[in-house]
Amino acid sequence: MSESGAPGQTPGQPTRTTEEVRALLEAIPYCRFLGITVEDGADGGIVSRLRFGEQIVGNAALPAIHGGVIGAFLETAAIVELLRIAPDDALPKPVDITIAYLRSARAVDTLARTIVTKHGRRVVNVRVEAWQDDPARPVATAQGHFLVARDDA
Amino acid sequence: MVEVGPVSTSAILDAVAERKGMLVNYVPHAVALGLVVVDARPGEAWLKVPYGAKLVGNPATGVIHGGVITTLLDNCAGIAVATALPDLRSIATLDLRIDYMKPATPGLDVIGYTRCYKVTRHIAFVQGAAYHEDPNDPIATTAMTFMLGANKAAPGAWSGVKS
Numbered sequence A: 001m002s003e004s005g006a007p008g009q010t011p012g013q014p015t016r017t018t019e020e021v022r023a024l025l026e027a028i029p030y031c032r033f034l035g036i037t038v039e040d041g042a043d044g045g046i047v048s049r050l051r052f053g054e055q056i057v058g059n060a061a062l063p064a065i066h067g068g069v070i071g072a073f074l075e076t077a078a079i080v081e082l083l084r085i086a087p088d089d090a091l092p093k094p095v096d097i098t099i100a101y102l103r104s105a106r107a108v109d110t111l112a113r114t115i116v117t118k119h120g121r122r123v124v125n126v127r128v129e130a131w132q133d134d135p136a137r138p139v140a141t142a143q144g145h146f147l148v149a150r151d152d153a
Numbered sequence B: 001m002v003e004v005g006p007v008s009t010s011a012i013l014d015a016v017a018e019r020k021g022m023l024v025n026y027v028p029h030a031v032a033l034g035l036v037v038v039d040a041r042p043g044e045a046w047l048k049v050p051y052g053a054k055l056v057g058n059p060a061t062g063v064i065h066g067g068v069i070t071t072l073l074d075n076c077a078g079i080a081v082a083t084a085l086p087d088l089r090s091i092a093t094l095d096l097r098i099d100y101m102k103p104a105t106p107g108l109d110v111i112g113y114t115r116c117y118k119v120t121r122h123i124a125f126v127q128g129a130a131y132h133e134d135p136n137d138p139i140a141t142t143a144m145t146f147m148l149g150a151n152k153a154a155p156g157a158w159s160g161v162k163s
Helices: A018-026 A029-034 A067-084 B011-018 B028-033 B066-084 B156-160
Strands: A036-040 A046-050 A057-059 A093-101 A110-119 A123-131 A140-147 B036-041 B044-049 B056-058 B091-100 B110-119 B123-131 B140-148
Touching: A018 A029, A018 A036, A018 A067, A029 A036, A029 A067, A029 B056, A029 B066, A036 A067, A046 A067, A057 A067, A057 B028, A067 A093, A067 A110, A067 A123, A067 A140, A067 B066, A067 B091, A093 B066, B028 B066, B036 B066, B044 B066, B056 B066, B066 B091, B066 B110, B066 B123, B066 B140, B110 B140
Parallel strands: none
Antiparallel strands: A036 A046, A046 A110, A093 A140, A093 B091, A110 A123, A123 A140, B036 B044, B044 B110, B091 B140, B110 B123, B123 B140
16 A cells, blocks of 8 residues: 555645644643744744753753753654644654754754655654754754554554 | 673762762753653663653643653763763763654653763763663663763863762
């Protein structure tokens, strides 16, 4: 059987506005705790923002954002994009994620965008890039797989 | 569970013996998350993240966000690398892979275990897992690499530990 989308649905097409995704994100306590929100991207897509705050610092001497928080943010940025194109309310489940730390994440806001590399019927492959001042100088990138099939599907 | 060698007398391990909180208390996010050092030995560390409402990633089920596991294991690995090194050096995460085997059970604390199994001149290699009670029934497993001495100006995380 082919790994194409559900009948009548082209996978990858937006099903939610940025406002609607924001409402879903605001219902997630951990995203509020870290300070993650979403906004419109320049290309018509969606961009996630990790607001800097003292509670996400890992190294107070530099200071730098905790590597785990950067990982959590990249995972959330992938979920944000998957919610934007999801046909239903089910949250995508992470299967695996690999994070490359390229630069120290300084004490400013961090942004992230996600590209869906392959959208299967059950599993989606994503690529995420996070940056601070310059999108051409990412602080971290991630690649991962998410399960998008509903348990009863 | 694991073969344990003689406990070294490094400053970090002394700190563990004296006061486990010392290893995470100077990491602001570790404090915010409520991370607790359960134990540390040369090249190994066990950390715990207590279940809390603010860690929930799925409000419908109460399951904690995968990012909590990432942070637990990243922080845990930093300690495993530090206790594997003969001296205090800066440690920076280079690459981190997490495989999620099953969702964490709502209401239960999560233990992170990491082992630094190889140190070269520039790189440390770590593997580990997150679980509730049985390490053989993991919530997630991890493989990580760390860069050593990347930031000479800021030994950073270990500046709070007396050498």
